[in-house]
Amino acid sequence: MYHSVADPSDDPYRITVSPDRLAAQLRWLRSQGLRGVSMRQLLDAGARGQEHGLVGLTFDDGYRDFVDAAVPLLRSHDCTATLFVLPGRLDGDNAWDPKGPRKPLLGAAGIRRAAEYGMEIASHGLTHVDLTRADDQLLHREISDSRAALADLTGTEAQGFCYPYGHVDERVRNAVRDAGYRYACAIDPGPLSGPFALPRVHIGQNDTAPRLRLKLWTNRLRHRALDRSAVAG
Template sequence: MYHSVADPTDDPYRITVSPDRLAAQLRWLRRRGLRGVSMRQLLDACARGQERDLVGLTFDDGYRDFVDEAVPLLRSHDCSATLFVLPGRLDGDNAWDPLGPRKPLLGAAGIRRAAEYGMEIASHGLTHVDLTQADDRLLRREVSDSRAALAELTGTDVQGFCYPYGHVDERVTAAVRDAGYRYACAISPGPLSGVLALPRVHIGQSDTAPRLRLKLWTNRLRHRTLDRVAVAPAVTSAVTG
């Protein structure tokens, strides 16, 4: 689970990795014989029993630096990723973060460019609200309308959803299922873990090779007992971005 790729100096939420750090992390994956792919690619591979050595990479929020900084690095390492964007905040910024600097978000042209480079475009809702606190009308708007907006923007089927802040409950997963999504990403959804609440591992600026090895190992241990995940083990045992 990544977010922004930029200067991490002023980053109270620890969601930013520098381009150099991302490059080092991707090199680390490749040296281990692993390749980063989008969640759609990972799920397709799992369905064929070909998920070995694949790692799901995700980038939340749709920051403008994804196209400028992350895409060239991903492509240079023969990797792809899923970009979770907010069609209700095109060309906006991370106004939901009360602390830290304002980070610009991609507009329609930038999102289309990311898709042209082979990145999966998926929904992070319309405006980045805590869906567990939303009423039914707002929940449907954030989940269903964002999928329709992105399908119109990209001209492709939108299969994935990502819960803002990682907050999820049964009512929210039901809304995601009813909206027609194939999968959804959370962070640590506990007993809700499954194809509509996939656990992910946060990757940040401090994650050098030793920490990446530890996270890969502990993540595999942690998810051994996730019997409710209705996909192949690689989806939860790999380090997912």
């Protein structure tokens, strides 16, 4: 799970990695015999039993620096990614973050450009609100209207959803499923599991090779524990 690719010096939320750090992380990934792909590609490969060696890469919020800084690095390492965008904030900024610098978001042209480069475009809701606190009307607008807006923008139905702030409960998960999405990403979904509560590992500026190796190892242990839990259930 990534967010912004830019200068991380003023970054109270630790959501920014520098282009040099992202390049080093992608080099390390490839050196381990792994390749970063979009969530759509990862799920398609998993359905065929061919997911070995693939890692899903996601970038939340749709920052403008994704096209300028992240895409060239992803392409140079033969990787793709899923970009979770906010169609209700096109050409806006991260106004939901009370601290730190304002980071510009992609507009329609930038999102289409990312799609042309082979990146998956998926929904992060319309405006980045905590859906677990939303009433039914707002919940529907953030989930279903954002999917319709992305279809109009890209010409393709969005398959994926990402819960803002990583917050999800059973009601929100069911609303995403019922809206026609194929999967949804959280951060740590707690007791929820399955394709609409996919956990992710945060990657930041301090994640050098040793930390990446540790995160990869602990994530594999976690994955095996989830598999055993699913079988036991």
